[in-house]
Amino acid sequence: MQGVMTRILLGSVMFGAVVCQVQAEALQPDPAWQEGRLANGFQWQILQTPQRPNDRIQIRLLVNTGSLSEKSSETGFSSLVSKLNVLENTGLTPEKRDNLWKNALDPDYPLPPMIVSYDFTVYNLSLPNNQPELLKDAFALLAGIAKPAQYTEDAVRNAVQSPLPIVTFPLNIEDPIWRSRLEGSNLKGHNPGKPVNQSVNTKELSDYQQRWYTPDMMTLYVAGNVDNRLLTESINQAFSSLSGKRVTPVPVPVLADMKPETLYVQEPMRAKDQIALIWDLDWSPVKDSDTLNKYWLSDLAREVIFVHLGRSLEQRKENDSTQINIDCRVQYQRASCSLNLDTATAHIPALASWVGEELGRLRNQGISDELYQELQQEKQLQLTQLFARYAKTSTAILINQRLLSQQSNIIDIPPEQYQRLRQAFLAGLTKETLNQELSRILSEDIAFVLTQSGETPTVNLGELRIQFEKQVHPETANTPASAVTTPVVTTAPNKQ
Known part of the structure; x- marks a missing residue:
């Protein structure tokens, strides 16, 4: 199994509070970034x-x-x-x-x-x-x-x-x-x-x-x-000699919620099939420590999902042909995650059932003691290496993170404040709190997408979705609100 977790770090800042504080601490803009404005x-x-x-x-x-x-x-x-x-x-x-x-x-x-x-x-x-x-x-x-x-x-x-x-x-x-x-x-x-x-x-x-x-x-x-x-x-x-002033404002982009649809996507020349589970996340501008703690908790929960699935996948016979990644990002003030599994066509039914079973287990039972301790140790180690890692971060990554954070309405804080707040967050984190966040995330409505190279699905997409809902959302799986939508067959451009 080859696993890649891709996440927009945004200086490792973003969303359910962990550390109880009498009053949220305002985040301070990083003074290393000097700002100015000309008269025009x-x-x-x-x-x-x-x-x-x-x-x-x-x-x-x-x-x-x-x-x-x-x-x-x-x-x-x-x-x-x-x-x-x-x-x-x-x-x-x-x-x-x-x-x-x-x-x-x-x-x-x-x-x-x-x-x-x-x-x-x-x-x-x-x-x-x-x-x-x-x-x-x-x-x-x-x-x-x-x-x-x-x-x-x-x-x-x-x-x-x-x-x-x-x-x-x-x-x-x-x-x-x-x-x-x-x-x-x-x-x-x-x-x-x-x-x-x-x-x-x-x-x-x-x-x-x-x-x-x-x-x-x-x-x-x-x-x-x-x-x-x-x-x-x-x-x-x-x-400074440039002139002109904006008269008409640009409309504010508004991205719609991700609907819990079941979609079939045709992508010609695709090498492997893909199951993608996509869900929206709560999102608020990151301006204070409470909101920052909420993001960090959600971020850790998503990492638990990825690591748990990766370890489970390593035990499966299909691990030589299956790849997994989770991609979370903020676009137009909406945050969403996509859990993607690329595999051979023959493995799709078993893989879809396995994903539902593992996510259902995570939602109901939560993170294992072993994984929780490993996660805490890893995050503490990363914190001790913070300034060394920052010194090695290239200017290309630093400037791109700056643009991403500002476009997502996130305050880009200095490393010193980050280290202090992160230490307090980890000290206040408990396994029970993390399990509550896992349960919350996995209770969200999910879009179920199958991408293949053919013109028609080679598996019964409706049955896969019904089975998935029974495993992950059993409380709504038999209600009309959770009924599987008719698959929408669309075509994606060829990948170069």
């Missing part, structure tokens, strides 16, 4: 990393606009403008622009030049250290993104035909599971990365860029071994 509203955040002198300098420009800003006649404008900002940028000469992009790709943590989503667009640069001219050129290029543009038909034609990929968030907008979440959401119909219509009115496109690319809706993030004083001067020189 342009914001910047800088993290100096002298402990990582050889790391590349990471730069992100976040613009609060995306496909939700588009009118029906502007479909595709957000992605097209992002391409034009890369290909037709007037902040640098073509020679300097080409040289900058040639040096701006991090070989260890490669990112696309831009990522377009529903409510944001982010531009990514990674520069070699000790090359101040490249840093100056990077600021000039990013400032050019925010200047009013007058697009020509030739420029638009070249951008439309350019092989420069449009990377979206989420990565696969057409994923059937994601599409099912858009029902009842204001995100529906606003597809990041969707191509424009064949004919583009260049004046309307220019107006769109000037309306949404205003400096007051931009934040520059820089992480690396830089001189903060010199860098703030460079930021002021490059971005």
Whole structure:
């Protein structure tokens, strides 16, 4: 068995309180991140990393606009403008622009030049250290993104035909599971990365860029071994002359609850079948110690689920062909987890029954004494290594965590406060409290998804779901509210 647990750490912060406190302690923003705002509203955040002198300098420009800003006649404008900002940028000469992009790709943590989503667009640069001219050129290029543009038909034609990929968030907008979440959401119909219509009115496109690319809706993030004083001067020189102010606010994205559906997904050329169990989690902005303790408790409970299943799977005959991972993330102020099991088609019925049996056992009996003690020892050890691990964390990971935490409305706390609060949390944690959280999570409604390469299910999906509900949710398995929905057959794009 090969197991991978993927989680968005967000600086290891997020959700049922464990430590009883008279009053919740407010979380303090990490002072290592220095912040500022120019007179035109342009914001910047800088993290100096002298402990990582050889790391590349990471730069992100976040613009609060995306496909939700588009009118029906502007479909595709957000992605097209992002391409034009890369290909037709007037902040640098073509020679300097080409040289900058040639040096701006991090070989260890490669990112696309831009990522377009529903409510944001982010531009990514990674520069070699000790090359101040490249840093100056990077600021000039990013400032050019925010200047009013007058697009020509030739420029638009070249951008439309350019092989420069449009990377979206989420990565696969057409994923059937994601599409099912858009029902009842204001995100529906606003597809990041969707191509424009064949004919583009260049004046309307220019107006769109000037309306949404205003400096007051931009934040520059820089992480690396830089001189903060010199860098703030460079930021002021490059971005203070930008003008414009957002008049129309971007609609607030609202993601619908995950419905407890039973879905069948066809994915051509898929190597293995997959069972995915998906459920939503309680989510609140993390601003104080109580909310932080709630996240930590939920986080540990999810880890128990993963470890318990992994150990049980190792004892099964099918362990050579089965992979398991659990992926938890926050998107548009909703948290959800997906427990994924990839296996051969012949193992699907037995595997589905085994998952239901093990989750039912965890819900009713809770964590074993042995696993609880191992978990406590592991978390205490990690805490003693906190500062050493932080010193080894690359600038690419640090800056990406910063963006994730801020987009999820989480205060990015300093390591000292983290260590103290985490120690108090572990000291107050009990096996009974963790078992209560396990029971709560496993009592939630779950979407049951089977993904295969064929056009029709090779197993009786309805029977699998009924059996699963009897094992995990016996109190509702025979009631009309828990009846299995008719499988929805959809098609996912081929994986490259």
